[in-house]
Amino acid sequence: MFKKLLVANRGEIAIRVMRACRELGVPNVAVYSDVDRRSMHVRYADEAYRIGPPPAAQSYLNIQAILDVAARAGVDAIHPGYGFLAENAAFAEACGAAGITFVGPSPQAMRSLGDKIEARRLMRHAGIPTVPGTDEITDPQAAIAAAREIGYPVLVKAAAGGGGRGIRRVESEAELRDALAVASGEALSAFGNGGIYLEKYLAPVRHIEVQIIADRHGNVVSLGERECSIQRRHQKMIEECPSPIVNERLRDRLTWAAITAARVAGYENVGTAEFLLDSDHNFYFLEMNTRLQVEHSVTEIVAGVDLVAEQLVVAAGRRLSYTQESLPRRGWAIECRIVAEDARHNFVPSVGAVSFAREPAGPGVRVESALYDGFEVSMFYDSLVAKVTAWGRDRDEAIRRMRRALSEFKIAGIETNIPFHQRVLAGDEFQRGDLHTGFVQEHFDGVVEPPPGDRAAALLAAALLTVRRTPVMRRQEVTPDGSSWKGRARSAQARAAGWRTGGWRSSSR
Amino acid sequence: MALKLTLDLDGVSHEVEVETSSGGNRIRLGDRWYSVELEATGRPNLYSLLVDGRSYEVYAEGRPGGWDVLIGVDVFSVDTGRSRGARERNGGIAPPTGVWLLRSPLAGIVSDVRVQPGDAVGQGQVLLVVESMKMNNELSAARAGRVAAVHVGAGDRVERGAALIQVE
Numbered sequence: 001m002f003k004k005l006l007v008a009n010r011g012e013i014a015i016r017v018m019r020a021c022r023e024l025g026v027p028n029v030a031v032y033s034d035v036d037r038r039s040m041h042v043r044y045a046d047e048a049y050r051i052g053p054p055p056a057a058q059s060y061l062n063i064q065a066i067l068d069v070a071a072r073a074g075v076d077a078i079h080p081g082y083g084f085l086a087e088n089a090a091f092a093e094a095c096g097a098a099g100i101t102f103v104g105p106s107p108q109a110m111r112s113l114g115d116k117i118e119a120r121r122l123m124r125h126a127g128i129p130t131v132p133g134t135d136e137i138t139d140p141q142a143a144i145a146a147a148r149e150i151g152y153p154v155l156v157k158a159a160a161g162g163g164g165r166g167i168r169r170v171e172s173e174a175e176l177r178d179a180l181a182v183a184s185g186e187a188l189s190a191f192g193n194g195g196i197y198l199e200k201y202l203a204p205v206r207h208i209e210v211q212i213i214a215d216r217h218g219n220v221v222s223l224g225e226r227e228c229s230i231q232r233r234h235q236k237m238i239e240e241c242p243s244p245i246v247n248e249r250l251r252d253r254l255t256w257a258a259i260t261a262a263r264v265a266g267y268e269n270v271g272t273a274e275f276l277l278d279s280d281h282n283f284y285f286l287e288m289n290t291r292l293q294v295e296h297s298v299t300e301i302v303a304g305v306d307l308v309a310e311q312l313v314v315a316a317g318r319r320l321s322y323t324q325e326s327l328p329r330r331g332w333a334i335e336c337r338i339v340a341e342d343a344r345h346n347f348v349p350s351v352g353a354v355s356f357a358r359e360p361a362g363p364g365v366r367v368e369s370a371l372y373d374g375f376e377v378s379m380f381y382d383s384l385v386a387k388v389t390a391w392g393r394d395r396d397e398a399i400r401r402m403r404r405a406l407s408e409f410k411i412a413g414i415e416t417n418i419p420f421h422q423r424v425l426a427g428d429e430f431q432r433g434d435l436h437t438g439f440v441q442e443h444f445d446g447v448v449e450p451p452p453g454d455r456a457a458a459l460l461a462a463a464l465l466t467v468r469r470t471p472v473m474r475r476q477e478v479t480p481d482g483s484s485w486k487g488r489a490r491s492a493q494a495r496a497a498g499w500r501t502g503g504w505r506s507s508s509r
Numbered sequence: 510m511a512l513k514l515t516l517d518l519d520g521v522s523h524e525v526e527v528e529t530s531s532g533g534n535r536i537r538l539g540d541r542w543y544s545v546e547l548e549a550t551g552r553p554n555l556y557s558l559l560v561d562g563r564s565y566e567v568y569a570e571g572r573p574g575g576w577d578v579l580i581g582v583d584v585f586s587v588d589t590g591r592s593r594g595a596r597e598r599n600g601g602i603a604p605p606t607g608v609w610l611l612r613s614p615l616a617g618i619v620s621d622v623r624v625q626p627g628d629a630v631g632q633g634q635v636l637l638v639v640e641s642m643k644m645n646n647e648l649s650a651a652r653a654g655r656v657a658a659v660h661v662g663a664g665d666r667v668e669r670g671a672a673l674i675q676v677e
Contacts, residue, residue, distance in 0.1 A: 349616075355570060356554065381643075407582065422582070
């Protein structure tokens with residue numbers, strides 16, 4: 001096993017990786033930008049070093065700064081988490097050149113799969129169906145002609161994209177012209193590569209993906225599928241394992257396709273083959289994600305494995321610790337991504353400080369987060385603040401548990417999409433498992449109104465707090481013992497502990 | 510002692526009368542009286558609230574002119590009447606005529622300004638793009654008009670509520 005591992009990431013995923021390190025006895029190193037000095041991943045780590053100012057390009061995407069820290073701290077492995085440098089082949093190569101193990105696939109596999117256009121070609125040749133579309137767009141006129149042939153709507157996608165980033169749906173030629181410019185800009189700023197291509201927009205479809213893991217000894221194992229059809233603006237919001245639509249026959253075919261994809265790419269470590277599934281159960285390869293996914297926890301829970309620990313095992317050159325046959329599949333798991341976006345106001349990003357946070361717990365509930373009181377949601381990074389996963393013996397129990405868990409999740413100071421999740425989970429369509437990628441657009445009609453009792457309770461609490469805050473001199477008249485007003489003032493303040501303690505705290509800092 | 514208050518929540522005014530005594534608090538909301546206990550928990554701003562025996566956990570933060578009260582997963586923004594109408598969001602509702610100011614609904618960096626002073630704009634037309642959390646957020650005109658002023662340029666960092674573009 002490794003003697004020391006650096007986590008080139010932040011937030012909940014950095015902590016997730018460090019947890020596996022602690023269990024395996026591998027000392028771990030955090031890196032941070034200036035805005036993350038106080039963050040949980042820094043506090044959790046065994047060692048932590050600054051890598052630069054807040055913009056990701058100067059910190060979490062700064063390969064040289066990260067490798068400098070790696071050398072200084074003497075690490076022999078780097079885990080990239082997801083996002084940032086996780087699918088950056090140049091980074092994986094630079095790690096190799098520095099004699100450090102990159103926990104992930106080889107740079108060659110990352111290159112061929114990370115370029116979505118090349119990946120599509122590779123899969124077609126292996127006999128895996130792909131979504132109708134184009135190769136790389138070099139000329140807007142050619143793109144417009146191709147779109148005419150494919151038929152609108154089409155998706156404009158970043159060749160170096162993935163994880164739902166850099167995708168635009170366009171309905172018409174006029175929109176396509178605008179979108180080509182914006183998508184290319186987004187792709188360039190997010191991935192350092194402005195390459196884009198077109199794909200037919202298939203609807204209605206489900207998003208089904210298959211988790212695989214491969215070792216250096218030719219073993220490839222599928223850990224089953226996830227359904228990630230509940231998306232907003234191409235961002236997955238709710239994921240589950242297994243999928244309510246996939247039967248054993250379809251599962252066998254998906255497993256074959258995912259394992260074949262891994263083999264033709266010479267894949268090692270964890271990866272995810274993403275597919276679209278149409279209403280006739282035809283599936284189309286979408287892309288292969290060459291990293292740990294945000295939603296890996298639902299698979300871990302159902303398959304009973306620690307995917308991050310297993311990543312370290314295979315990255316260290318050992319054999320997979322299980323075979324396809326030895327993997328159990330137990331019950332159902334659902335994940336909700338909690339993001340700092342205001343579900344009541346068209347999901348506008350909510351930047352600011354979390355003044356109070358309490359995460360759910362209890363049977364079957366798992367939370368991954370980096371939240372703390374005072375946590376700052378920064379405009380510099382993505383808006384994920386926590387992931388809640390609920391497990392049940394069956395889908396119904398998992399949903400019930402998730403609804404209970406969400407009702408326990410308290411966050412003050414920022415707005416989140418928890419009310420969105422509550423609305424979706426409460427709906428018949430979701431509970432029936434009747435899902436597709438347009439589900440949110442079709443069924444999400446605003447958040448659930450809070451119970452009227454809560455509204456009254458809020459008014460009553462505010463009334464009492466306001467009275468307690470009114471000047472002490474006015475409350476003086478009820479003093480029966482004629483004590484001095486100063487003494488009364490102090491006890492009145494003590495009674496009003498809530499807001500006054502807040503004021504005192506800030507003045508004593 | 511009794512105190513009368515007017516509280517506003519979501520645009521609705523509520524008459525409230527508060528009676529505090531050593532025996533507890535009685536509060537009239539509309540025409541109904543409630544027995545109310547609000548107990549500090551030791552964690553600043555966090556309370557246990559009992560309303561006629563019904564139990565709530567309440568997180569309440571004071572702000573100028575009112576309280577933000579978290580119950581369950583919902584935040585109720587209660588105004589105590591002093592600074593009503595002071596809060597403006599998303600540029601407010603556009604009046605049918607006259608001047609309308611586009612304010613930034615979020616903090617971020619202006620990545621693209623699509624209009625210039627003097628431009629005629631149609632309703633729904635994208636005026637400006639603000640990048641935040643790796644997403645381009647297109648801000649569009651709430652109604653048709655003519656651009657009177659552009660207060661920001663590409664590359665500018667803007668806070669939530671910042672004045673961006675004036676349309677008349």
